Amino acid sequence: MLYLQLLVNGIQTGALYALIAAGFSLIFGMTRIFHAAHGATFTIAGFVFYEFYAVLEWGLMPSILACAVAAGLFGVLLNRWVYVIIQRHEGSFFTVFAASFGAVIVVQNLISIVFGKGMVTVTTSLSRSVELIPGLYVAPMAFIAVIAAIVCFALLHYLFTHTNMGVALRALGENPGLIDVFGLNPKSLGNYAFLIGSVLVVPAAILTAATSGLNPAMGHHVMMISIAATIVGGVGSLRGAALAGLLFGLAENLSLAFVDPQWSEAVTFIILFLFIIFRPGGFYGRAIVS
């Protein structure tokens, strides 16, 4: 029964990791920008939702909308006002990374100033688990997390296969140089990548607010999982990142049946190391022309 419980927990955690990792992978795969501030987007989304839903009491749908607007706006503006400008002048990978990291620190401290440095949660009865069968406790949040993940990925799949913009984004990811030849604008496509990637954190941020709670420093853990999942899934593959996120969530929880909880973080990185050694391209890796 413990295994079944851990499996269910793993699927819930994995669904959230998959969503966050997919957003980062989308941005990194399409624009080749190491958007370390993706964790900051997650933190902003969570706190904006908390502010509108729990403090101002605006209602669920308006709060979700506000959350999505805030996340998308942050991603796009960071791209336009920081990354694009750096790339115009010198565009070194590490300069962009340093700028991104700086953004994380600024966001963390701004949120601390506004919301305090402690933890806040959105209280809802949906996070309380019910004993479905003796020994198996599942909360309604778990079902919501999985359904939200499935819906988001279905929408993404539709976007990338049946819309012009989605196809253009995939082209940008595969060969940025050729984009200009076809008359497409890589800069505006980059903005769309940031918009979609940033809005993808919204379901995970809302679910985290209701289950584990929010604090200004929570972006770091999220970033580590995103980066690891992007590498394990293969750079440029959303499906891979999502699968890798799910794998990490499952591994983190199922390993608890065999080892002490203090090793659960190590399990994620052991998987990462194994992939780097034996399959560096990840699940769906492909050769990158640079």
Place this chain on the structure above:
Amino acid sequence: MKRLIVGLAVFQAMAGVAVAQDLKIGAAFPLSGANAEYGEIFASGANLAVEHVNADKMLNGNLVLVYEDSQGLPTQGVVAANKLINVEKTPYVLSAFTGVSKAIAPLGTRNQVVMVNGGGVGPDLATLSPYFWNVIPLANFEVKTMAPYLVKDKGLKRIAMIYVDDPLGDAALQEMKAELKANGGELVGSFSIPAAAQQFSGVAARVRDTKPDAVYIATYGNQQVQLVKQLRDNGVSQPLASYSAFSTPSMFKLPEAEGAIFTSQHINVDNPDPRTKRMVSDYRAKYGKDPNMYAINYYNAVLTFADLAAALQKQGKPVTGANLLELRKNTPSFDFVGAKVSFAEDGTVKAPIQVNEISGGASKVIKSAQ
């Protein structure tokens, strides 16, 4: 032009003389990161003390408290302490967190700088160095109070323990093992969690499996709030117990923490002595609530420095770490807020421990200190 330059030089010299008289002490607190909430609380007490010392003109010159960010992490703590000792040249540093304190204590010993802890409670802190003092009773006292309370007073014999994987957690586990054995209880399970972990549904499942009567939590910061919430969300309905780290506003506000019990040092805020009255009333006026023991401990730590430094200045001796230590050893007692205390030979203070319960967003004493 020449007159202007001469005038500026004279002005500079005068300003230089005034600054040289300032006495600097340092503080290595978590100002950012997952434990930043504690840094705010510690600083509220320390800053109030500095205000009072300067208002009373206790020292020749202004007392200045220089902050550096330890983030609650040992490596960052060492960076912060190095800066305070070597750049700011502070003879007295306020420390916090067991892990940080253990990491910076050797720096204090080597450089003869006094370090005072008012927040961390790992029992190892008693034996770090003659230059490392503690104004907070350490966790062995807290566990010694909680274990018999759970087993004998409440009849909860089977205890499951969740502890953070760091010096504090390890020390708390050893103490709990010994105390439960001595009091007729049983440790049915112990689960170590990484300090940066945020997901605990798996740990909750394993805790449920052990079927405990109560769950003891030994961690701190945002992690302990997340842990309590997720334990309750994942079907752990047994009573929760912990130590003084539970005294944070976020824990009190958490609906899932209702009914949790924790030990803390006993401080009588209604003590009629003038220091206590002034600290409590000024703190209430400034922050709109009573000071908790962390704020009071760091207030006491700063005042200990002020008392010792004032005495050294009267004797015409320089205010250095070595002199502060020597004088402390020869001072029989200090007027702390809440009680008159004496330092033991190893630099710790003894204080009675009380048991509190979180109820309605605040804490109330359910077993007063003996």
